[in-house]
Amino acid sequence: MTTIDSKIPQGELKDKWTNYKNHQKLVNPANKRKLDVIVVGTGLAGASAAASLGALGFNVLNFCIQDSPRRAHSIAAQGGINAAKNYQNDGDSVYRLFYDTIKGGDYRAREANVYRLAEVSNSIIDQCVAQGVPFAREYGGLLDNRSFGGAQVSRTFYAKGQTGQQLLLGAYSALSREVNRGSVKLYTRYEMLDVVIIEGRARGIIARNLVTGQIERFFGHAVVLGTGGYGNTFFLSTNAMGSNGSAAIQVYKKGAYFANPCYAQIHPTCIPVHGDIQSKLTLMSESLRNDGRIWVPKKKEDAEALQKGRKTANDIPDEDRDFYLERRYPAFGNLVPRDVASRAAKERCDAGFGVNNTGLAVFLDFKYAIQRLGKDVVAARYGNLFQMYEKITDQNPYETPMMIYPAIHYTMGGLWVDYELQTSIKGLFAIGEANFSDHGANRLGASALMQGLADGYFVLPYTIQNYLADQIQVPRMSTDLPEFQAAEKEVNDKIAKLMSIKGKRSVDSIHKELGLVMWDFVGMARTKESLETAMNKIKALKKEFWSNVFIPGEANSLNTELEKALRLSDFLEIGYLMAIDAYNREESCGGHFRSEYQTEEGEALRQDDKFSYVACWHYQGEDKDPELLKEPLDYEFTERKTRNYKE
């Protein structure tokens, strides 16, 4: 059987990264110029990596789907970014950030990776401030912090409700500088459609120029994927419309392992679904849970009256409100981790206490914060979020509580990578949300931005050199090599096949159907039966897609329907992978909740003796189930406990 080598360095937890850096191979400045690195993606991970590699002197080719690197999905992150600075003197430390992340991930992440993440977190804040990121400050001129779910310290740095935007614009600035210096070349409105493998190593990509429709070939000594997460498998999610999992599926089909696909995060605070034309779900930042209190009515008749529109939230007196998170989790209250908060909302709604005309929503109430702090303070903290909410729902959160419901938000699973962020294909790296990395079975708020930038600024620029140091003798290869030709042909064949179906269904109609299957059967609570149903339905839907989709227009021209179809063909694969992984994992952990495995109080019940491993799925060919490989997770430095947010 294949064994999986995660290449964790020797030594004490706190020494591993230093040991690694002290002994890794480096590339000297003269040789860097001779090495081409392809970076796909310009989100926090991709942009920070491309900028850093460019600054080091490598020759970087950087791709994105949008018309500008600044528009990558990372731009939408609202709440903040964690770091172990302990500026608040409230007891934070690298170890505590490490520990909270490991615990938050329900003991399904690698200790060494997570420790490194916590260790480099502080440099990220320094870097961003130096770039001119306007983080929020206190009156004394020092940086301000707020608290986020799953932590008892205030370690989250933020820039109004636009932290992702400001961090991405910082990375985009750094990237722009490298473009100006000639070390990075940008390819915007390009979509990678396959990786090119030569003698077992990633040596380039095939990409489609989205404006002309032309298929083009690009060589790189190494290829880095910072292509984001696959939450849009669910159609309705908080992700941007263009977010997709295609690059991951392309390389999976070439042999890269896909790890823990079933670990997906359902975010508790999103604006509820309003109709079947809806195109996406809008997140209301988790930071709102700092001051907002979540409740549903205590009495069923009140819930029914609210659903029918016979009562409004303000008609329910305080004593008839059930602040269920504060009730169930006194220690963390409204700031429990996301998976816990989402399931608690579902539990109340399933029991008939939900609000909104659908019964699928709970209240997030600022009345109490306004009483305590005044409207001005609340407006200063959350004004832009309130405005966004009002524009969408036509309701004023200063006067009536917000309504929220969980929605798919983030995917912890992704491409398997070792400690060096290298996938199981040599020379192919994955960073940011695209890899399975550091969050285990559940990601804490404000930790994705941290991980994306840690990977891009401070980890990959080191670890990739350990690989590239052996490649300095390899001359740039011609893209006329047979491997490039074959990869391009495969892509062209796939496109031709899609165009020739000329069926009856639009891409979106099939994608919406997939989304419903995912939400109903692979969503917040999964069972053996629901997952079997999902797998069957997804198989059938895949058939429907490949025999009945309709794509107007031509392939060799701008064609937005074709773009969506190509992505949907891969979402269908991911949906299946998520289901099979969830089926296999007969335990509940973090964002993966199998109803068969819960405590009497309804909390997730892990099965450490059986499932303490990373599930790595290895492609076996079209219409065959993938092979499961296991990377054991040995906890050397922390004791695994049952997560407890009650006391």
Add this chain to the structure above:
Amino acid sequence: MENTINITLKVWRQRGPKEKGFFETFDLKNISTDMSFLEMMDVLNEQLVAEGKEPVVFDHDCREGICGMCSMFINGHPHGPDEDVTTCQLHMRKFKDGETITVEPWRSAGFPVIRDLMVDRNAFDKIMQAGGYVSVNTGGIPDANAIPIPKPIADEAMDAASCIGCGACVAACKNGSAMLFVSAKVSQLALLPQGKVEAAARAKKMVAKMDELGFGNCTNTRACEAECPKNVSITNIARLNREFLCAKIKD
């Protein structure tokens, strides 16, 4: 309570940058007023696809007003009639039953049409590449709290930094000037000690690039400020002018 309206859409269609464009008219029935403008466009496109036709091409991604990708000129306004929103945040409740809605791309020499409502805003990237950054490499940076920054200054920098690079300011301007966009970045960085060092040189380089790329001059009509979805203030233009003068004096 769901309200619906019937509308007539006049949409700009154009195959490519060099081809002649025209308005195409569509009738849409039973549009929920809770829909966003782009969801209404999705309904239109699903109809077109069902008829075997090519959908109307437009840029969009985040659909929550932050990526700056959506860019429609609706009834004579960039991002439409509502205040302080992008096209994707505009909702159909802002329109009346029976209304005719005209949808065009950004029109400006700096932003050639790619197809239909999609334009090429590469020029903004080029202006950024000319100097929209602080020249620091990754790593070797002093502690983030080493230089305190007064809160009002940090807040002002944040306001300037909230520009989403959508280009509505250019589309709104009769001269096709990009001054609001450029000044927002110049201001943000000039306000902060980290960016101050290169402030004058940055202003000069970014303005030179803007001129080179065919954007017009600013004649203070304030149309940009009125249409900017993020409320970027034209006081930033005054600051840009100061930095620009500084650079000229140093020359």
